[in-house]
Amino acid sequence: MIPDPQFNIWEHSANVRQLYARRAHGLDEMDAAAQCAAILAPHINQALSPPSFLDAGCGSGYLWHSFKSRGLAMEYHGLDYSPSLIDIGRSILPQYGLPAERLVCGSIEDIHYQNFDLAAMLNTLTFCPDFRQPLDRLVSTGARVIAIRDNFGPETVMRWETDGYLDEGYNHLKAYWNQWNITEVKDFLAEYGYESIELPDRRVNGAMELVVGKPYYWSWLVAVKK
Numbered sequence: 200m201i202p203d204p205q206f207n208i209w210e211h212s213a214n215v216r217q218l219y220a221r222r223a224h225g226l227d228e229m230d231a232a233a234q235c236a237a238i239l240a241p242h243i244n245q246a247l248s249p250p251s252f253l254d255a256g257c258g259s260g261y262l263w264h265s266f267k268s269r270g271l272a273m274e275y276h277g278l279d280y281s282p283s284l285i286d287i288g289r290s291i292l293p294q295y296g297l298p299a300e301r302l303v304c305g306s307i308e309d310i311h312y313q314n315f316d317l318a319a320m321l322n323t324l325t326f327c328p329d330f331r332q333p334l335d336r337l338v339s340t341g342a343r344v345i346a347i348r349d350n351f352g353p354e355t356v357m358r359w360e361t362d363g364y365l366d367e368g369y370n371h372l373k374a375y376w377n378q379w380n381i382t383e384v385k386d387f388l389a390e391y392g393y394e395s396i397e398l399p400d401r402r403v404n405g406a407m408e409l410v411v412g413k414p415y416y417w418s419w420l421v422a423v424k425k
């Protein structure tokens with residue numbers, strides 16, 4: 200289910216490309232990336248071989264810096280369906296030690312026959328038409344811990360709207376900007392044998408944030424396999 204890049208909002212923003220290139224150089228670390236490293240750190244046993252980790256919806260793969268800079272050794276793999284963002288990561292991250300082939304262009308919905316010890320999905324589930332198919336594929340990796348940051352609230356709100364901040368000529372493109380009922384997501388993950396706890400987001404701490412004019416209630420679900 201890779202969208203034709205022609206209709207993919209992530210392929211049409213010079214601002215996003217510049218920002219994702221800066222982050223691939225290890226600059227402008229997001230609070231969410233730092234929090235993700237803090238959430239997963241207790242699940243990384245430094246005495247054992249580095250766990251394999253999947254960053255689903257990785258952009259250019261900059262989350263890798265957040266683990267590396269904290270001395271958290273892991274075998275990082277990034278997956279994203281936007282070819283230009285993966286290309287940015289592949290051209291920049293090897294100079295910081297991440298092999299280019301660890302960044303793969305593909306959709307989360309197509310993950311198959313791949314095992315990972317840990318996984319994260321930051322700021323990405325909201326852009327999916329539904330949470331079930333991508334999470335079904337994510338849990339198929341067998342990851343023992345999955346950290347998800349998303350627009351979670353008391354109810355599901357489906358939004359199919361324009362972005363409005365894209366390159367000239369592309370502002371007619373629409374995307375999903377969904378909010379998910381957190382209880383439904385927890386119950387769904389429980390069916391796969393995961394116990395999920397909710398954590399406040401360090402940056403917004405329960406407050407609403409406008410993302411290109413749409414209300415976002417960022418918080419975390421940390422799903423641990425029982």
Ligand SMILES: C[S@@+](CC[C@H](N)C(=O)[O-])C[C@H]1O[C@@H](n2cnc3c(N)ncnc32)[C@H](O)[C@@H]1O
Pocket residue numbers: 209229231255256257258259278279280281284305306307308320321322323326327333
């Ligand atoms: C807001 S960006 C988040 C990037 C990064 N995780 C972060 O937190 O900064 C959303 C990313 O998800 C990717 N994406 C959205 N839906 C996807 C899907 N179904 N499969 C793979 N990538 C997806 C987009 O291409 C985009 O790079």
